[in-house]
Amino acid sequence: MTKTVLVLVESVNEYLPILEDSGFRLILAPTPAMRAEAVATRGGEIDAVLTRGPLGLTAEEIGALPGVGIICVIGAGYEQVDLLAAEARGITVTNGAGVNAPSVADHAMALLLALVRDIPQADASVRRGEWRKVTRPSFANKRIGILGLGSVGMAIARRASGFDMQVNYHSRSPRQDVDFHYCATPLALATESDFLIVATPGGGATRHLIDKAAIDALGPQGFVVNIARASVIDTEAMIDALQHGRLAGAALDVFDDEPQVPDALKSLNNVVLTPHVAGLSPEASRDTVQMVANNLLAFYAGKPVLTPVHS
Template identity: 80%
Template sequence: MTTTVLVLVESVNEYLPILENSGLRLILAPTPAMRAEAIATRGTEITAVLTRGPLGFEAHEMDALPDLKIICVIGAGYERVDLPAAEARGIVVTNGAGVNAPTVADHAMSLLLSIVRDIPQGDASVRRSEWRKLTRPSFEGKRLGILGLGAVGMAIARRAAGFDMLVNYHSRTPRTDVDYTYCATPLELASASDFLIVATPGGAATQHLIDRTALDALGSDGFIVNIARASVIDTEALIQALQQQRIAGAALDVFDDEPQVPDALKSLNNVILSPHVAGLSPEASRGTVQLVADNLLAFFAGKPVLTPVHS
């Protein structure tokens, strides 16, 4: 039986031949209209879905696919996939945890360097022939807080070592395999940080872990970077903290209603914005699609999948 995969993602098209060369048939539906049409007109053919966290896959869509067996999510996050509905149907869900961690960590550090050293403003001043010499903080000896010490958080921590930074972290439980300092709450972590990087999954469990109180604890000299999910930070509280200079700056790769970005953020010069590209690189995209292929081939061969997720 041919495995037919409904492909909802748009960022890895160059590497989809990996799936086709594995004998998988693809239905490309990267827009909401194409997605709805494919489900309505070809639902009986579809046995697998390829999506990503923000795109998700909902219960009513699963109900329209009688032969759906597996949902593969690109990247670590799967916050908009209805896991209880999938489990009720016996549909397996996998993710791409860890594959793009080096790329995400590179982007996180790039954003941190850019906002702390204010590279965009320096570049703009040179282009305007102003030649403003900005005095900005250095990194050596600074306290880096990492919210979420999974694969991405660990990759960030390793990179921070190259800058002689002190690493603190918060996660659901302390890790016994690291020497970094554990903080019991996000608030405690913010208080112990000069720079704070958000690297935890999205979803209800992490909604607004960084709120006004945590931002105030980070302080007027503190910087925050988010390469995880926008929902982890209270966006309105962040905007107010930036406008009132209660924190020094922010760099964001994720937003609540992508691709829409609040005008208030766009108007601020103490913010750097990037279009949710932290996980994108040729290496990461190739590895991510290969993992999808490996999971699908294993599943349809009756073997355990490599990266299952559960509610």
């Protein structure tokens, strides 16, 4: 019997035929209105849900989908999926951990380069007919701190090593398979870094790991890049530091209330902003949807899923 997947994501339409070719029927609901209508009127048809971290799936929605046995999350983050409600129903949850790591790491380095070397402002000055020359820091022998040394963090570390940077990191525990320098706390990491890249999942456990103290430790010559989740950084403290010269610059691909971006950030010239696109590339999108298909096929064949998520 064909299984029906409710698709809440909006960014991988080109690759959804991978799921159809694997034998699944799709209900597309990429807007809040379509989502609410699908859950309310077609809830009994739905066997699986495809979502992403910020879109999530609420306990109320899970309760309205009596046939759902599996929730597949695109990307590594799953912060808005109610894992407790899923667990109470015996629903399997999977994510796409590691699949888009190369794309995210590329974007993180692109943001860091653009920020530190002041590329957006230089570009704008040339377009205005100016010939503005500003001396900016180089990368060799700088200390880069990576918060979260999972698949994305490791991919960033490898790229940073190619720029002759010293790699420091903090994660829940030291990794035994790397030679990078481990810092015991996020504050220690910030203290020992010139550039800080946030690459850890969102959620309550990582909320405001980069707080005012860490931002101040990074200091007026320090730069921060966030390609993970906005909640990991205290946004208000970061904006205040950027406004008052206590932080040299920030490059952000994620925001607290997407797609809303604080006007204060948009008004600053020491900030680079992108619309949560770090994980988007043709390769990453294709591989992410293929991972979803593989997890669904394994689940319905009674086999272990490839990337399970536990509460």
